[in-house]
Amino acid sequence: MSTSEVEEPHAVGVAALIRRRLGECSPAERRVARALLAAYPAAGLATVAALAERAEVSGPTVLRFLARLGFGGYPEFQQALRDELAERETSPLSAYRAAERTGSALAGALPRAAATLPEAVAGTLAELPQGELDAAVRLLADQQLRVTAAGGRFSDLLAHYLVLHLMQVRGGSRLLPPTPVERTDMLVDVGRRDLFALFDFRRYEEPTLALAREVTSRGARVVLFTDRWLSPVAGLAEVVLPSRVESPSAYDSFVPALALVETVVAALIDRLGPAAGARLKAMEAAQQTFGGT
Structure with a gap:
């Protein structure tokens, strides 16, 4: 070998x-x-x-x-x-202690970030199988599918970021709300015309896995954004989009995952073509009419 x-x-x-x-x-x-x-x-x-x-x-x-x-x-x-x-199972505390033992923090945050983050982004995009990206974009471009995005304590920020873009270029997209009543109302009618974009990174969150199990049992499909170790949700997902998490701090970085989300959005706009432009034009007109920001 x-x-x-x-x-x-x-x-x-x-x-x-x-x-x-x-x-x-x-x-x-x-x-x-x-x-x-x-x-x-x-x-x-x-x-x-x-x-x-x-x-x-x-x-x-x-x-x-x-x-x-x-x-x-x-x-x-x-x-x-x-x-x-x-x-x-690495936690921010264990990563912090490891940095203390090795003295890696002595280099300074700026040099560490300059050395770590560009490589993590480049590696994420280089390692992403083209077929997985194409499959994710094909699903997101399907106007017959209603898109719901959800994440965890930190990764919910990425889910929200994705939804804000989807609202602009294809519509039919929403963020899973945090309150039980709103969430129940949103999920009660889930079925084969639903697509879930789920974000789950190491120290994976059980509610995200439980959500994936329930919605896939009803026929919904899942696109998973995760790290290179893969969330347990990967076993239920139709498409898996992994990203690196190397960071200049004790916390895993979402910079590569953010770059991946933006790559998906760029590819989605390419696939939608004039329909994306028409949607953006309609959104701008509505914004002027209703005074949105």
Whole structure:
């Protein structure tokens, strides 16, 4: 196995790598991939025999699939998953303590940001599969679908930012409200004509997963914005858009995710073409009529 093959799973994350290689796989290998993603990462921490049984394939098929991903064997694959679990559980406090131990904070915030953020944005966009971006834009451009966006404690800001753009260029978009009565009213009629844009980053939030389970059980579709370790929502999502989170501080950065949202909006405007321009013109006229800002 070459050096690049060894490094790739750790560079992009195991789950993201599985999704990227899915199109190269045989039908049996795809069953392994789907079994892993449906119960990630727990399914991969079981034995080869248990994973093969879950996927309804043979043990050698599991090993061939892992070799396709660049792993030298099942122990190496499981170690990568354990390493990911440790990274997924990183908190701002643990990151702060690590910076104290290494002295990395001594370099100064400005040099750290200049070194970290541009690379994180560039890496996010370079690693994003074109097919996933195209699929997300195709769904968002479908005027038959009503779009609802939701995020967590911090990522709700990204959800709101996306919705503000969607209101401008395609309409039929809304942010999931925080209060129980409004939220219930919005969700009671969810069905096959609904599309949810969900934002969930490490230290993943259980309410977001619960929401994804409920709406997909009713036929709604999900586009997930997440990090390279992939939220548990990835197993339910039709499209997964991962971004890096490297930061000059103890907090994960949303700068790469914001760049990804803006890339999606740019691609959506391209796809909508004159319809986006007509919508923007109508919005400006309405703004003048109703005195909006």
